[in-house]
Structures are given as structure tokens and as C-alpha cells.
Amino acid sequence: xxxxxxxxxxxxxxxxxxxxxxxxxxxxxxxxxxxxxxxxxxxxxxxxxxxxxxxxxxxxxxxxxxxxxxxxxxxxxxxxxxxxxxxxxxxxxxxxxxxxxxxxxxxxxxxxxxxxxxxxxxxxxxxxxxxxxxxxx
Amino acid sequence: xxxxxxxxxxxxxxxxxxxxxxxxxxxxxxxxxxxxxxxxxxxxxxxxxxxxxxxxxxxxxxxxxxxxxxxxxxxxxxxxxxxxxxxxxxxxxxxxxxxxxxxxxxxxxxxxxxxxxxxxxxxxxxxxxxxxxxxxxxxxxxxxxxxxxxxxxxxxxxxxxxxxxxxxxxxxxxxxxxxxxxxxxxxxxxxxxxxxxxxxxxxxxxxxxxxxxxxxxxxxxxxxxxxxxxxxxxxxxxxxxxxxxxxxxxxxxxxxxxxxxxxxxxxxxxxxxxxxxxxxxxxxxxxxxxxxxxxxxxxxxxxxxxxxxxxxxxxxxxxxxxxxxxxxxxxxxxxxxxxxxxxxxxxxxxxxxxxxxxxxxxxxxxxxxxxxxxxxxxxxxxxxxxxxxxxxxxxxxxxxxxxxxxxxxxxxxxxxxxxxxxxxxxxxxxxxxxxxxxxxxxxxxxxxxxxxxxxxxxxxxxxxxxxxxxxxxxxxxxxxxxxxxxxxxxxxxxxxxxxxxxxxxxxxxxx
Numbered sequence: 001x002x003x004x005x006x007x008x009x010x011x012x013x014x015x016x017x018x019x020x021x022x023x024x025x026x027x028x029x030x031x032x033x034x035x036x037x038x039x040x041x042x043x044x045x046x047x048x049x050x051x052x053x054x055x056x057x058x059x060x061x062x063x064x065x066x067x068x069x070x071x072x073x074x075x076x077x078x079x080x081x082x083x084x085x086x087x088x089x090x091x092x093x094x095x096x097x098x099x100x101x102x103x104x105x106x107x108x109x110x111x112x113x114x115x116x117x118x119x120x121x122x123x124x125x126x127x128x129x130x131x132x133x134x135x136x137x
Numbered sequence: 138x139x140x141x142x143x144x145x146x147x148x149x150x151x152x153x154x155x156x157x158x159x160x161x162x163x164x165x166x167x168x169x170x171x172x173x174x175x176x177x178x179x180x181x182x183x184x185x186x187x188x189x190x191x192x193x194x195x196x197x198x199x200x201x202x203x204x205x206x207x208x209x210x211x212x213x214x215x216x217x218x219x220x221x222x223x224x225x226x227x228x229x230x231x232x233x234x235x236x237x238x239x240x241x242x243x244x245x246x247x248x249x250x251x252x253x254x255x256x257x258x259x260x261x262x263x264x265x266x267x268x269x270x271x272x273x274x275x276x277x278x279x280x281x282x283x284x285x286x287x288x289x290x291x292x293x294x295x296x297x298x299x300x301x302x303x304x305x306x307x308x309x310x311x312x313x314x315x316x317x318x319x320x321x322x323x324x325x326x327x328x329x330x331x332x333x334x335x336x337x338x339x340x341x342x343x344x345x346x347x348x349x350x351x352x353x354x355x356x357x358x359x360x361x362x363x364x365x366x367x368x369x370x371x372x373x374x375x376x377x378x379x380x381x382x383x384x385x386x387x388x389x390x391x392x393x394x395x396x397x398x399x400x401x402x403x404x405x406x407x408x409x410x411x412x413x414x415x416x417x418x419x420x421x422x423x424x425x426x427x428x429x430x431x432x433x434x435x436x437x438x439x440x441x442x443x444x445x446x447x448x449x450x451x452x453x454x455x456x457x458x459x460x461x462x463x464x465x466x467x468x469x470x471x472x473x474x475x476x477x478x479x480x481x482x483x484x485x486x487x488x489x490x491x492x493x494x495x496x497x498x499x500x501x502x503x504x505x506x507x508x509x510x511x512x513x514x515x516x517x518x519x520x521x522x523x524x525x526x527x528x529x530x531x532x533x534x535x536x537x538x539x540x541x542x543x544x545x546x547x548x549x550x551x552x553x554x555x556x557x558x559x560x561x562x563x564x565x566x567x568x569x570x571x572x573x574x575x576x577x578x579x580x581x582x583x584x585x586x587x588x589x590x591x592x593x594x595x596x597x598x599x600x601x602x603x604x605x606x607x608x609x610x611x612x613x614x615x616x617x618x619x620x621x622x623x624x625x626x627x628x629x630x631x632x633x634x635x636x637x638x639x640x641x642x643x644x645x646x647x648x
Contacts (some may be wrong), residue, residue, distance in 0.1 A: 071157025071248075078151050084199070091143040091209075092199040 003052070010052040017045035025120050026113075035116035039123025046124070047131055055135040066128035073121025080115035139196040141187055142209045144180045145219045145258040148173060153251035163242055167234055170247040174230045177254065178223040185216040189608065193615065193625035195264065203626050204325035208264035210626055213612035214463060218261045218390055221467050224594075225382045225474050226254055228587035232478055233375035235581045241286050241373070249286070253279040253379075260387050264626055266314055266324040269391065273310065273355070277303050280384060283376050284368060295368030302364035306354035313347035320344065327626035330398050330619045338402040345400035345407055352395070356388030358448055359418040362441045366425070369440070370433035370490075374481030377433065381440055382474030386466055389447045393462060396451060397616040404454055411452035416546050419445030423553040430492045432480045432565070435557055436473065439516070442550060443469045449547065450531045453538050459613035461530030464605055468527040468598060472516040475591040479509050482588065483565055485580045492561065497570030505585075506566045508592045513558035515595040518551050523598035526606070 021042035028034025050058040084093030095111040152173030159165050188194060193212040197203055211219070230250065237246050256276030263269050277300070285296035318324055320340065321332050333341055350361070357365040365385065369377055392411075400407055422442025429435045447469070450462035480490065486502055487495035499506045515522035518529075528551055535544040598605055615621055 065160070067160060067245075068158055071154050071160075074150065074154035074157065078147060078154060082147065085140045088140075090139060090196045090198055090200050091147065094199070 006052045010048050014045045014049055017041055017048070021045065021120075025116060028116060029113065035119030036123055039120040040127065042120070043124045043127035043131075046128055050131060050135060055132060058135075059132070062128070066125045066132055068125070069121050070125030070129065073118045073123075073125055075118070076121060077115050077118030080111040080118060083111040083114075139194060141180070141184050142194050142196045142211045142262060143198070145177060145184065145223070145262065146209075146255055148177045148180055149251040149254040149258070153248045153255065156248035156251060157245075160243075160245065160248075163239065166242065166247045170251065171227075171230050171234065173251065174223070174227045174254075178220075178227050181216070181220040181223040184211055185213075185220045185608075187211075188213055188216040189611065193621060195625045203264070204323045204328035207268050208325060208327070208626050209262045210264035210327075210622065211262055212615045212622060212625070213608060214390070214393065214616060215261045217463060217467065217608060217612060218386070219258055221470050222254065222257050222261070222383060225379060225470060226250075228474065228478070228591055229375050229379040232378070232481070232584055232587045233373075235583045236373050236375040236481060238287075238373075244286055246283070246286060249279050249283050250379075253283060255279075257383055257387055261390060264326050266317065266326060266329070270307070270310055270314060273387070273391075274307060276384070276387065277307065280380065284372050284380070286372070286376075289371070292371040295371040298364050299368040302354060302361075306351045309347055309354075310351035313344055313351060316344050316347070325626070326394070326398055327623040330623050331627070333399060334402065341400065342403050342406060345396070346410075348395055348400070349392070349407070349410070352388050352391045353414065354388075355385070356392060356444055356448070357385045357441050358414050358444055359421050359441075362418065362422070362444075365441060366434060366437040369437045370431060374477055374484070378474045378477035378481070381436065381477050382470040385440060385444055386447075386470055389444060389451075389466065392448070393451050393459075393616070397454075397459070398619050398622060401619075408452045408454050411448055412540065412543060415445045415448030415450075415452050416543050417445070418442065418448060419546060419550040423550045423557070426557050427553065427560075432483070432490045432492060432561055433477070435561060436476050436480065439554065439557065440473055442554065443473065443516075445550070446528070446531055446547065449543055450534065453531075453534050453540065453543075455534055455538055456610070456613045456617055457530060457537060458534035459616050460606065460609040461527065461534050463609035463612045464530055464602075465527040467605060467609075468515070468523040468595075471591050471594055471598075472512050472524060475512040475588055475595070476509070476516065478584075478588045478591070479505065479512060482580050482584055483509075485584070487565070492564040495565050496568045497566075499566040500570075508585075508588050509562070509566065511592045511595055513562065514555075515599065517555040517558050519555070521596075521599045523595045523602065525599060526602045530606075530609075 021038045024033040024041060025035055025038035028038065046058060046062060049061055081092040083095045084091055087095065092115075097109040099107045099109070101107060152169060156166055156169060159169075188211050193210060195208055195210045198207045198209060201207070233246070233250070253276060256272050256274075256279055259272035260269055260276060263272060281296060281300045284299055285292050314324065317329070321329060321336065323329055323332060354361045354364075369380055372380075396407065396411065419442050422438050422440070422445060426435050426438030426442065429438060446465055447462055450458045450465060482505055483495065483498060484490050486498060486505070489495050511522065515524045518524040518527070528547070532544055532547050535547060
């Protein structure tokens with residue numbers, strides 16, 4: 001679609017949408033949000049770019065094939081599940097690494113987050129695979 | 138060793154993820170896919186060994202206790218099914234190395250096949266009804282894409298029938314799950330086994346009938362089988378063979394699981410219906426097969442007829458019958474898939490699947506003829522092959538239960554099966570070549586390897602059937618005593634609550 005308004009807005013919006021998708025992903029740990037909805041917002045951002053600039057430009061923007069994102073997401077999800085088994089707990093049991101920082105702060109890294117990142121990537125990959133196929137087919 | 142229970146799902150899932158990442162590299166894909174399937178075989182064999190040694194294994198995913206989390210359970214039936222899936226997967230994967238063209242490989246055959254394995258193994262191992270639905274969907278989506286990969290006209294036509302009928306089944310399945318959840322407040326199968334006897338038997342039976350129709354469509358029983366012969370002959374043989382062996386059997390497995398563990402309140406009613414369905418399935422399958430000329434179609438209708446034996450065995454609901462069902466499942470999966478694989482080789486030799494256009498194969502490929510004979514006679518139940526013991530167990534169980542008409546039908550259908558197999562033998566192998574061509578090219582040895590291995594397995598299960606019969610007996614004993622399954626899942630704390638004893642609160646804290 002050749003529209004100056006759409007292209008200009010898209011360039012502004014895509015950054016905000018992608019940042020917002022990461023915000024949703026991280027927020028989803030304790031509050032409404034999460035990998036699925038975050039992934040949908042990120043896919044919507046790329047979809048907007050796809051409509052405004054065409055499939056070739058969107059492919060360049062994405063750098064990797066959507067199906068590779070799907071694979072990477074699946075891999076992240078399974079690996080997050082397997083981490084539970086390293087400590088002889090059942091598959092998919094959450095594992096935590098807690099770092100103490102100066103000033104009474106702490107950073108928690110968890111396999112749950114990795115799993116959510118996996119969901120995020122699978123959703124982005126799946127939605128974009130369909131959209132690209134429609135756009136190019 | 139609770140980790141072992143999830144490995145049959147995790148191994149193909151990991152393989153699928155890596156295969157998706159390296160989509161371009163054909164050689165790498167072929168090596169990884171075959172290697173992962175071989176690893177799956179090892180893992181499944183170890184799982185069955187562990188289950189026979191230690192009894193039913195259960196694992197609560199994520200550490201969330203049953204009945205709230207998702208449970209994976211491996212009893213004898215599940216472990217046997219997972220192992221036979223791995224055997225067939227390896228056979229098909231090796232055959233596929235030659236049979237699947239580079240174009241289909243590039244469109245993602247290898248990752249899809251692994252996803253299909255994920256779905257099948259998940260369905261066999263899950264202990265939760267909703268989770269079972271999810272695995273069925275994973276399996277359905279993967280199989281639909283595999284069925285239509287290549288997008289020829291016949292494939293799309295078959296694919297539409299396949300997916301639309303199966304989606305109806307899924308909807309019925311989901312409706313039944315919704316009703317059951319609204320009714321009991323739980324979907325964990327072990328928990329359901331405990332609470333269902335407390336509820337009104339009439340309502341439970343009503344829901345059970347919904348499940349019977351849903352699984353019946355998936356298992357291709359009379360009168361809901363028509364999607365199967367309409368679609369199974371369209372994809373390449375490596376895919377057809379695996380579908381023919383495994384997919385309907387997942388439906389049969391679900392029927393066996395639910396109608397031994399959950400819906401046993403009114404056996405006289407539900408299992409009599411199953412008996413009639415089984416008998417009619419046997420007869421319609423075998424009669425319609427007799428009218429076909431395409432080898433793949435004859436075999437497809439025979440899948441339906443063999444499902445009938447399995448349903449009859451379930452319906453008889455005695456220890457001998459259920460042991461027969463398990464033995465029969467293993468036997469028929471191997472024999473049926475191998476016949477498909479052999480049909481693929483005859484097609485390569487003669488250029489057609491149509492019996493009217495091929496002939497003289499006994500002269501040109503005597504070894505292949507022997508392989509065919511072993512599988513075909515095995516399917517028909519001629520001693521000393523595996524089918525003989527399978528049929529013997531089921532028919533003996535029918536006699537024991539004094540179900541005379543089913544015994545008669547089962548024997549007659551066995552004869553008609555033999556008729557269909559001799560028909561293929563007569564036209565394709567025995568008769569002189571009339572209006573067909575025998576192609577000069579010799580099929581690759583990779584095509585023969587899996588068919589030889591499976592034919593040997595049919596022989597082995599016939600001549601040395603003792604171990605499998607022992608395993609089937611163990612599986613039947615577990616199926617007829619649901620309290621063992623319940624105890625493995627919900628823990629020994631609830632073991633003192635007998636089934637049907639009418640105690641309300643069981644697994645601490647259910648509202």
C-alpha cells in the first residue's frame with residue numbers, strides 16, 4: 001500500500017509496539033500480560049510494516065525467516081522445561097537463579113521467563129509465517 | 138526415573154525445534170530426523186522395561202500436584218503403544234529417506250513428522266482428558282499437513298474430507314470434556330475414576346456416549362469410517378504406511394483407556410453397543426475391501442475391518458479379551474504398515490497400484506513376494522505368524538464370554554481377509570504379466586530394510602509370542618484394576634479410598 005501517512009506513522013509506531021511487546025512479556029510474570037500476548041503485539045508491529053512497505057522490506061527488517069523464529073521459540077520452551085529435570089524435579093518445574101545486588105536489590109532469573117520467551121517467539125514466528133505466505137502467495 | 142515418562146515427547150519435540158532452525162540443510166535434516174527417531178526407540182524400550190520392572194510410573198509436570206496439574210502416566214498399555222510407535226516411526230523414517238522427494242523435504246516433511254510423533258506419544262502418555270484433546274489436535278494438524286504436502290488434487294480432496302470429519306470429532310470431544318468438567322469439576326483421569334462412581338450413572342453414560350462417538354470417528358469404526366479410505370491412499374507411501382499403522386490406533390487407545398478407567402458404571406449398556414459397533418466394523422470393512430482394485434484402497438478398508446477386532450476385544454471386557462486387544466494392536470500396526478510399505482515397492486517395480494495393470498512380480502521379485510506373503514498371511518491370521526495368536530486370543534475370549542455371533546463373524550471376517558490378500562497375491566504376484574510393465578530399475582536397499590525388519594518382527598511375534606503375551610496380560614490386569622492407576626497418580630494417601638466406595642473428598646482440597 002503506497003500511503004505516505006501510513007508509512008510515516010508505521011516508522012513511529014513500530015518502535016513503540018516492539019517495546020510495548022517486550023514490556024508485556026516481562027510484566028506477564030506476575031501481572032496480566034505474558035509471552036502469548038506480547039508475541040501477538042510484536043507480530044502486529046511487523047505486520048504493520050509489512051502492509052506499509054511490502055514483503056521484501058519486511059523480510060529485510062526481520063533478518064531471519066519466521067519459521068526459524070518458530071524453531072528457536074520451541075527450542076527455548078523445551079530447554080526451559082528440561083532445566084527442571086537437571087535438579088531431578090519433574091519436567092517443566094520452574095528453576096530460579098537469584099543474584100544479590102548492592103543496595104538491597106536482587107535480580108531473579110528463571111526458567112519460567114525462558115519458557116515465556118519461547119512462547120513469544122513461537123507466536124511471532126507462527127503469525128508471521130502465515131502473513132508472509134499470504135502476502136507472497 | 139520419572140524423567141523417563143516425558144522423554145518420548147521431549148525427544149521428538151527437541152528434534153522438531155532443531156529441524157525448524159536448520160531448514161535449508163537437507164543432509165543434516167535427514168541425519169538428524171533418523172537419529173532422533175532411533176533415539177526415541179531406545180528411550181521407549183527403556184521406558185517399557187522400567188514399567189515392567191516397577192509398575193505404573195507417573196510424573197506431575199512442573200511439580201503441580203494432581204488433580205490440578207497435568208499428569209503423565211506410563212502403564213503397560215501406554216508404554217507398549219509408545220514403543221510400537223517408535224518402531225513404526227523408525228521404519229517409516231528410513232523408508233522416507235528414499236520415498237519422500239526433495240521438494241517435500243524442503244517444505245518441512247522432517248519437522249512435521251517429529252511433531253506428529255510428539256502428538257501421538259503425548260496422547261498415549263497423558264493422564265488428563267483435556268491434555269489428551271490437545272495432543273489429538275497436535276496430531277491432527279501435523280497429519281493434515283503431511284497428508285496434503287505436495288498439494289496434488291487427490292491429496293487436497295482427501296485432506297479436506299479427513300480434516301473436516303476429524304474436526305467434527307474434535308468438537309464432540311471438546312463438548313464431552315466441557316460437560317464432564319461441569320459435572321465433576323475435574324479432568325484428571327485418575328481423579329475422575331474416583332469421583333465418577335459417586336455421580337448419577339445415567340448422566341455419566343450419556344457423556345460416555347459422546348466420547349464414544351468422538352473417539353469412534355478418530356478410530357474409524359462403523360458407521361463413521363468413511364473419511365479413512367477417502368484420504369489414506371493419497372500421500373506418499375512412507376506417510377500412508379505410518380498413518381495406516383498408527384493414527385486410528387490412537388483413537389482405539391483412547392477408547393480402551395476411557396472405557397476401562399472412566400466409563401465402567403454401566404458395562405452392560407456401553408460395552409454391548411461397542412460389541413455391535415465392533416462386529417459391524419469388521420464386516421463392512423472387509424466387504425468393501427473385496428470390491429476394490431487399488432492395492433492401497435484394499436489395504437485402507439482392511440484397516441477399518443481390523444479396528445473391528447480391537448473394538449470387539451474391548452467390548453468383551455474380560456482379562457483375556459483385553460490382553461488380546463493389546464496383542465492385536467501391536468500385531469496389526471506392524472502387519473498393516475508393512476503391507477503399505479511393500480505396496481510402495483511393488484509400485485516402484487510395476488508402475489501402478491492398480492491390480493488390473495500389474496502382474497508377474499513373483500517372477501521378477503521373488504524376495505519381495507515372500508515379504509508380502511509373510512505380512513499378508515500374518516494379517517489374515519495364519520499360523521505361525523503373529524496374527525494367529527492375536528486372533529486366537531480375541532476369538533477365545535469371545536467363546537469364553539459365550540458371544541457366539543461375534544465369534545462367528547470374527548472367523549468369517551478372517552476368511553474374507555485371506556480372500557482379499559490372495560486377490561492381491563493372485564493379480565500382482567502370481568498371474569503372468571499381461572498389460573503392465575516391469576520397470577528395469579531396482580528399488581533402493583533402503584526401501585527393503587524396514588520391510589525386512591518388520592516382516593521378521595511378524596515372524597518373531599508368531600514363533601516367540603510368549604514375551605508379548607505376558608506384557609499384554611500385565612496391561613490387561615492393570616486396565617481391569619483402575620485402583621492401581623489411581624494410586625500411581627494420586628499417591629498412596631488415597632489408596633484406602635476404594636473405587637465406588639462413595640467417599641466425597643479425596644485428593645485434599647478439591648471444592
